[in-house]
Amino acid sequence: MTVLTGPGLLFVVSGPSGAGKDTLVEGLKARHERLLYSVSATTRTPREGERDGVDYFFLDRDEFERRMAAGGFLETRDYNGNLYGTPRSFIDEALRAGYDVVSKPEVNGALAVKRAFPDAVLIFIVPDKFSHLRSRLEARRTETNEQIAARLEIAHDEFTFVRRFDYLVINEEAQPLRAVDDLEAIVRAERYRIHRYPDTRLKELEDS
């Protein structure tokens, strides 16, 4: 891994199931060579088309619990009967090497990441109408009505934490690229926030 100047920034993109996070993060990754994706681990069954090590690390419950006990996860959560977790070492190493990292945990996971990395930038994604969540989950045809009802209830619970995030991006169904542009602007702008500059960098600039 090439060492770049200064530590990288960690962007955490979260929000309810059906908000369109996966597509947005795909779009963002495609535009940024320097932005690495932190792949989550899960014990849930892969959905059609999902690839191990790309979309998730699909682990059986024994292996997940073994890694969890060894401190291998930044955060873990039990969601609809499955375990999810954010592997710690990849993020640590990528940030130290100067790469920006984007991670896509559920909302509680995002808050846990913020506790571990207070400098992380938390971005909450919602559709322009909450009612779109149900239609998108139904269109996936991967869950029962009971599971969808549970997810929608969770979505409202999750939204109560929106003020703990740094940004709220609204993913408009009619203009999907717009939210990717918004994410791209956030990734670019955050680099210039004044608290990102150490005193040594300011001194160096003034003396140059």
Add this chain to the structure above:
Amino acid sequence: MTVLTGPGLLFVVSGPSGAGKDTLVEGLKARHERLLYSVSATTRTPREGERDGVDYFFLDRDEFERRMAAGGFLETRDYNGNLYGTPRSFIDEALRAGYDVVSKPEVNGALAVKRAFPDAVLIFIVPDKFSHLRSRLEARRTETNEQIAARLEIAHDEFTFVRRFDYLVINEEAQPLRAVDDLEAIVRAERYRIHRYPDTRLKELEDS
């Protein structure tokens, strides 16, 4: 003036003389229809090519002081023997009508604007090398060596306030468009910061 949804945002672009603020703000204005420029007033003599009402409102000292006494300025300052000020009513009206506004006062003026509009976004501009300030001021051929020396001393004094700003953008001599892209990203990203959303807007989203 068409009324848009929600109040606009006020962006204050400042930094030492010779940092390249004028060119950057020109570039930014050209990209944003909805971004209005707040023209400052001054008693100084116009430089070659500067137009009244476009670059500055050029006022004689009596007229400036009359308006100042009437509360017409958001902030005023005495700089190198000339008075400068930010007219208040234009910014008030534009923000209320939902337009974003960009203003370009000196550093002390920027801090005064922040006191009047705590939600304003303050952006400090510096060249990639401080030594470029001198060469740019010399290239203008509009000031004596004494005036340039005074401006450079002021530049260092101004930089001590950089941590009161929200962003620091470095204007690289070799890549002038890059800083315009940075400003554009900041203008876009700020709209999505969580504190920009009133509770009523969040409730409306959740109920939609």
